Amino acid sequence: MSRVLIIGAGGVGSVVVHKCCQVPEVFSDIMLASRTKAKCDAIAARLPRPIQTARVDADQVDELVALMGEFKPELCINVALPYQDLTIMDACLACGVHYVDTANYEPRDEAKFEYKWQWDYQDRFKQAGLMALLGSGFDPGVTNVFTAWARKHHFDEIHELDIIDCNAGDHGQPFATNFNPEINIREVTAPARHWEGGKWIETPALSTAEEFDFPEGIGPRKIYLMYHEELESLTRHFPGLRKARFWMTFSDNYLRHLEVLQNVGMTSIKPIDYNGQQIVPLQFLKAVLPDPASLGPLTHGRTCIGCLIKGIKDGKEKKYYIYNICDHGKCYEEVGAQAVSYTTGVPAMIGAMLMLTGAWRGAGVFNMEQLDPAPFMEKLNLHGLPWTEVIL
Numbered sequence: 001m002s003r004v005l006i007i008g009a010g011g012v013g014s015v016v017v018h019k020c021c022q023v024p025e026v027f028s029d030i031m032l033a034s035r036t037k038a039k040c041d042a043i044a045a046r047l048p049r050p051i052q053t054a055r056v057d058a059d060q061v062d063e064l065v066a067l068m069g070e071f072k073p074e075l076c077i078n079v080a081l082p083y084q085d086l087t088i089m090d091a092c093l094a095c096g097v098h099y100v101d102t103a104n105y106e107p108r109d110e111a112k113f114e115y116k117w118q119w120d121y122q123d124r125f126k127q128a129g130l131m132a133l134l135g136s137g138f139d140p141g142v143t144n145v146f147t148a149w150a151r152k153h154h155f156d157e158i159h160e161l162d163i164i165d166c167n168a169g170d171h172g173q174p175f176a177t178n179f180n181p182e183i184n185i186r187e188v189t190a191p192a193r194h195w196e197g198g199k200w201i202e203t204p205a206l207s208t209a210e211e212f213d214f215p216e217g218i219g220p221r222k223i224y225l226m227y228h229e230e231l232e233s234l235t236r237h238f239p240g241l242r243k244a245r246f247w248m249t250f251s252d253n254y255l256r257h258l259e260v261l262q263n264v265g266m267t268s269i270k271p272i273d274y275n276g277q278q279i280v281p282l283q284f285l286k287a288v289l290p291d292p293a294s295l296g297p298l299t300h301g302r303t304c305i306g307c308l309i310k311g312i313k314d315g316k317e318k319k320y321y322i323y324n325i326c327d328h329g330k331c332y333e334e335v336g337a338q339a340v341s342y343t344t345g346v347p348a349m350i351g352a353m354l355m356l357t358g359a360w361r362g363a364g365v366f367n368m369e370q371l372d373p374a375p376f377m378e379k380l381n382l383h384g385l386p387w388t389e390v391i392l
């Protein structure tokens with residue numbers, strides 16, 4: 001029986017609150033708070049049980065502290081934007097609340113994401129006897145747990161890790177992103193970076209592509225090398241990794257639109273003067289693109305996200321692939337959201353559940369791979385994200 005505060009009433013937040021409602025024995029009292037209270041109320045109206053809603057500007061620590069002081073949550077799930085990670089962590093420290101998020105902190109004025117800012121909270125969370133769980137989405141999140149599981153059960157040494165994220169779904173829109181457009185476009189247009197031979201290697205965005213044959217009828221797709229935040233924590237926590245890369249599929253249509261938008265300056269995060277007003281082109285672009293939360297009924301097809309791992313077991317070379325396939329239409333039927341929101345929201349709920357039930361407990365700041373993968377893997381199968389492993 002626990003009180004949980006969920007911050008962010010977007011595509012992911014809607015899934016988190018639906019999934020928490022399905023587990024009343026753990027999440028007995030739920031509050032959904034966001035910048036726009038009407039969005040929280042619209043989500044609450046679709047839920048099978050009552051929750052509380054509130055307006056909060058999560059950039060303001062004092063507003064968060066006031067809300068937490070009133071609602072008195074045991075744990076806060078942050079599914080607002082990466083810009084709010086530090087203010088929400090500050091408020092959790094001030095109010096004695098455990099913390100979970102799905103994306104690492106990014107400063108607004110620089111498209112740069114790294115764990116340093118949040119790892120710096122280690123001593124403060126430890127001293128307060130509180131736990132902060134970082135990156136409890138799918139990637140980061142499940143991909144970190146998949147790697148920890150593989151290391152524990154299938155390998156003595158892991159040498160190579162390829163995280164491969166495929167969205168084989170189609171929403172029928174000329175151009176739309178499956179999660180927050182501003183965050184998505186900042187991520188995709190950043191230079192690619194991978195770990196090889198003990199150092200980071202940077203290459204221009206979307207300049208390296210290969211083909212990967214996805215399982216269960218999805219078939220061959222072009223995958224593009226990118227940088228993703230779990231590479232930073234996984235190379236730190238599995239120092240035997242010689243190579244670690246992150247790949248994502250994009251349709252030719254998505255890439256064509258993105259190239260034009262970039263060429264005309266619409267993806268820039270540098271403010272410009274427009275009729276005497278400062279606007280950020282990427283934020284303006286977000287305002288005219290479809291809201292990812294609206295793509296649920298339009299999206300068909302499946303996602304397939306997994307880890308391809310090479311290493312040594314019992315003195316022999318081994319190759320192993322572990323993945324989840326998620327159907328956009330089935331997610332929509334269950335919680336009214338497409339699979340990209342679903343695959344992020346379910347692990348956020350599971351991470352919170354494991355902390356609240358004591359299966360994952362600790363004081364300090366944790367990445368997912370630092371905790372026992374077993375209970376998380378069990379809950380994935382029970383709560384809508386079953387996984388499959390293949391020895392290749």
Ligand SMILES: NC(=O)c1ccc[n+]([C@@H]2O[C@H](COP(=O)([O-])OP(=O)(O)OC[C@H]3O[C@@H](n4cnc5c(N)ncnc54)[C@H](OP(=O)(O)O)[C@@H]3O)[C@@H](O)[C@H]2O)c1
Pocket residue numbers: 007008009010011012013033034035036039056057058059079080081082084102103135136137138139140141178179180181183292293340343344
């Ligand atoms: N790990 C993973 O696998 C993974 C995958 C996808 C997404 N993510 C992360 O999940 C998070 C949510 O993504 P999403 O697609 O749900 O985004 P979204 O649809 O844009 O929703 C974000 C929500 O946060 C709210 N918000 C923004 N700034 C706020 C503030 N200052 N105070 C209070 N609320 C604020 C927004 O409120 P308004 O609508 O009122 O502005 C919106 O409802 C992002 O951090 C994203 O990076 C992680």
